[in-house]
Amino acid sequence: MTAAMTSARVSxxxxxxxxxxxxxxxxxxxxxxxxxxxxxxxxxxxxTAVRPVSELLAIYPSWIPGGIQLDRFVNIWSAxxxxxxxxxxxxxxxxxVLIGVSVAAIGGYxxxxxxxxxxxxxxxxxxxxxxxxxxxxxxxxxxxxxxAGLINTRVALPISYTVWAVPYATLILRGYFxxxxxxxxxxxxxxDGCSRFGVLWRIVFPLSLPGLMSAAMLIxxxxxxxxxxxxxxxxxxxxxxxxxGLNQFxxxxxxxxxxxxxxxxxxxxxxxxIILYVAAQRFVSVGYGVTER
Amino acid sequence: xxVILLLCMYAPILDAVRLxxxxxxxxxxxxxxxxxxxxxVKIATSKEFWTIAGQTVLWAxxxxxxxxxxxxxxxxxxxxxxxxxxxxxxxxxGGLLLAPFVAPPVVSAYTWIYxxxxxxxxxxxxxxxxxxxxxxxxxxxxxxxxGVALPLWSMIQVGVWSGFPFxxxxxxxxxxxxxxxxHEAAAIDGASAWRTFRSITLPLIAPVLEVTIxxxxxxxxxxLDLPFLLxxxxxLNATNVWGVYIYQVGFARLETGYGAALGVVLFLICAPFAxxxxxxxxxxxxxx
Numbered sequence: 001m002t003a004a005m006t007s008a009r010v011s012x013x014x015x016x017x018x019x020x021x022x023x024x025x026x027x028x029x030x031x032x033x034x035x036x037x038x039x040x041x042x043x044x045x046x047x048t049a050v051r052p053v054s055e056l057l058a059i060y061p062s063w064i065p066g067g068i069q070l071d072r073f074v075n076i077w078s079a080x081x082x083x084x085x086x087x088x089x090x091x092x093x094x095x096x097v098l099i100g101v102s103v104a105a106i107g108g109y110x111x112x113x114x115x116x117x118x119x120x121x122x123x124x125x126x127x128x129x130x131x132x133x134x135x136x137x138x139x140x141x142x143x144x145x146x147x148a149g150l151i152n153t154r155v156a157l158p159i160s161y162t163v164w165a166v167p168y169a170t171l172i173l174r175g176y177f178x179x180x181x182x183x184x185x186x187x188x189x190x191x192d193g194c195s196r197f198g199v200l201w202r203i204v205f206p207l208s209l210p211g212l213m214s215a216a217m218l219i220x221x222x223x224x225x226x227x228x229x230x231x232x233x234x235x236x237x238x239x240x241x242x243x244x245g246l247n248q249f250x251x252x253x254x255x256x257x258x259x260x261x262x263x264x265x266x267x268x269x270x271x272x273x274i275i276l277y278v279a280a281q282r283f284v285s286v287g288y289g290v291t292e293r
Numbered sequence: 294x295x296v297i298l299l300l301c302m303y304a305p306i307l308d309a310v311r312l313x314x315x316x317x318x319x320x321x322x323x324x325x326x327x328x329x330x331x332x333x334v335k336i337a338t339s340k341e342f343w344t345i346a347g348q349t350v351l352w353a354x355x356x357x358x359x360x361x362x363x364x365x366x367x368x369x370x371x372x373x374x375x376x377x378x379x380x381x382x383x384x385x386x387g388g389l390l391l392a393p394f395v396a397p398p399v400v401s402a403y404t405w406i407y408x409x410x411x412x413x414x415x416x417x418x419x420x421x422x423x424x425x426x427x428x429x430x431x432x433x434x435x436x437x438x439x440g441v442a443l444p445l446w447s448m449i450q451v452g453v454w455s456g457f458p459f460x461x462x463x464x465x466x467x468x469x470x471x472x473x474x475x476h477e478a479a480a481i482d483g484a485s486a487w488r489t490f491r492s493i494t495l496p497l498i499a500p501v502l503e504v505t506i507x508x509x510x511x512x513x514x515x516x517l518d519l520p521f522l523l524x525x526x527x528x529l530n531a532t533n534v535w536g537v538y539i540y541q542v543g544f545a546r547l548e549t550g551y552g553a554a555l556g557v558v559l560f561l562i563c564a565p566f567a568x569x570x571x572x573x574x575x576x577x578x579x580x581x
Binding site: 027028030031034035037038039040041042044045048059060061062063124125127128129130131132133134135136137138139140141142143144163167221224225226227228232242243246247250259262263266269270273274276277278279281282284 | 304308385386395397408454457462514518535540543549560563567568570571
C-alpha cells in the first residue's frame with residue numbers, strides 16, 4: 001500500500017526522466033549541433049571582423065582567432081556611408097510598417113467581421129497574391145514605376161514594399177482577429193455606445209497587439225533585408241539601403257586586407273533583424289496562425 | 294483601399310501578359326511592337342531555358358526537402374523533452390536558430406562565399422582532415438554528384454541552411470499544441486520513438502507542414518536574392534535558376550518582353566498550386 005502510493009506520487013516526473021537521460025542527452029547534443037550549423041556563417045562573420053589581417057593572409061584561416069581588434073567596428077562608419085544607409089533603410093522600414101500594418105489592420109478586420117457580398121471573393125484574391133512569385137512582377141512593376149517617373153526617388157521603395165506587405169499582413173491579421181478573442185467584447189462596447197471606429201481603436205487593436213507586432217516584425221525584416229528590387233529602383237547613393245550599400249562595397253573590399261572591415265559592416269547590418277527575432281520570437285509564429293499554448 | 298492595393302498587385306500581372314506579347318526592350322522605350330506568341334515559342338525551343346528550368350526545380354525541391362527534414366528534426370529534439378529544458382534556455386536556442394532565416398541575404402551570401410572559397414575555412418578543415426587539394430565549391434563544374442555539378446549542390450546547401458529555421462518555427466509551434474497525453478499513451482504501449490513520430494507526431498503536424506512546404510517552395514521558385522548574390526547564375530549557367538534568369542533577361546539584356554514572358558510562364562506553373570492553397574485556406578478558420 002505505501003509502496004504503491006509512493007510510486008504513484010513519484011512516477012510522473014522522475015521515472016521517465018531517469019530512464020530517458022541518455023536519450024535526452026542525445027537530443028540536446030543534436031540540437032546544439034544544429035545550432036552550431038545555423039550560426040557557423042555568423043561566427044565567421046564576427047571572428048573575421050575582429051582578427052588581425054596577418055591571419056587572413058594565411059592560406060587557411062584558423063577556426064579560432066589569434067587576436068582581437070575592435071577598431072574595424074569604428075572605422076567602417078567612416079569607410080562607407082553606413083550611417084546614411086542605415087537611416088535610409090530605417091525610413092523605408094518605418095513607412096512600410098506604418099502604412100502596411102494600419103491598412104492591413106482595417107482590411108483584415110473588415111474581412112474577419114463583416115459579411116458583405118464579395119467578401120469571400122476578395123479574400124480569395126488577397127490569398128492569391130501571396131502565391132504570385134515576386135519575380136513575376138519584376139519586369140512589369142519596373143516599367144510601371146519607370147513610366148510614373150518614380151525610379152530612384154525616395155517613395156519608390158516604400159510604395160513597392162507596401163504593395164507587397166498589405167495583402168500579406170491582411171491575411172495574418174484577419175486570421176488573428178478571427179481567433180484571438182471573442183466578438184462579444186466588441187458587441188458589448190457597441191451596446192454601451194461606442195462607435196465602430198471606437199471599437200477598433202479601444203477594443204480590437206489593444207487586444208490584438210501580439211498579432212500587430214507579428215505582422216510589423218515580418219514586414220520590417222523583409223523591408224530591411226530586401227536586396228534585388230532595391231538595387232534596381234533605388235541605386236542612387238543618397239537613398240541607398242543597407243543591403244545595396246553593403247553589396248556595393250564587396251567589390252572594393254574584396255581583398256583580404258579589407259575583408260574585416262566589410263565583415264564589421266555586415267555585423268551592423270545583420271544585427272537588427274537577428275536581435276528583433278531573438279527578443280520577440282514568441283510573436284513570430286502568431287503571424288502564421290500557429291499559436292503556442 | 295484594399296481593392297486599390299489589389300489593383301496594384303494584379304495590374305502588373307496583366308501588364309506582364311501584355312508585355313510578353315511584344316518585343317519590348319528597355320533600350321527602345323515606347324517602341325514595342327506586337328510579336329504575338331513569338332516570345333513563348335522562343336522559350337519552348339530554348340535549350341538554355343530548359344536547363345535552367347530543370348535546375349530551378351532541383352534547387353527548389355532539394356533545398357525545401359533538406360530544410361523540412363532538418364527543421365522538423367530540431368523542432369522535435371527541442372520540444373519532445375521540453376519538460377527538462379528550462380523555458381528560458383529553449384527560447385534563447387529557438388531565437389538563435391532563427392538567425393539564418395532573418396539574416397540579410399547580402400550578409401549570408403557573402404559569408405558563405407568566403408566559407409566556400411578555395412583557401413577558406415571549410416577547405417582549411419578538409420585540409421586538416423587529409424584532403425590534399427582544395428575544393429572549389431562554387432566554381433568546380435567538372436565535379437558532378439548524381440549528374441549535377443557541384444556548385445548547384447553548394448547553393449542548395451545554403452538554401453537548406455537559410456530555409457530550415459522557418460520549418461523549425463512552424464513545426465515547433467504546432468508540436469507544443471499536441472496534448473502530452475498522446476505521447477504518454479504511446480510510451481505506455483511501448484511504441485518506439487520512430488513509430489511514435491510516424492503515427493502521432495507527423496499526422497498532427499501535417500497540416501502546418503503542408504502549408505510551410507508550399508510557402509517555401511514558392512519562395513524558392515520565385516525568390517532570387519540568395520542565388521543572385523551567391524553565384525549570379527554562374528559559372529556558365531551551372532547554378533542559374535528561373536528568378537535570376539528573368540532578372541538577367543529583363544535587366545541585363547534589357548529584353549523586357551521576353552523577361553515578362555518568362556515570368557508569365559512561371560506564374561502559370563505556380564497557379565494550380567496557388568488555387569489549391571486558396572481553396573484550402575478558405576475552409577480553415579485561421580487565415581493561413
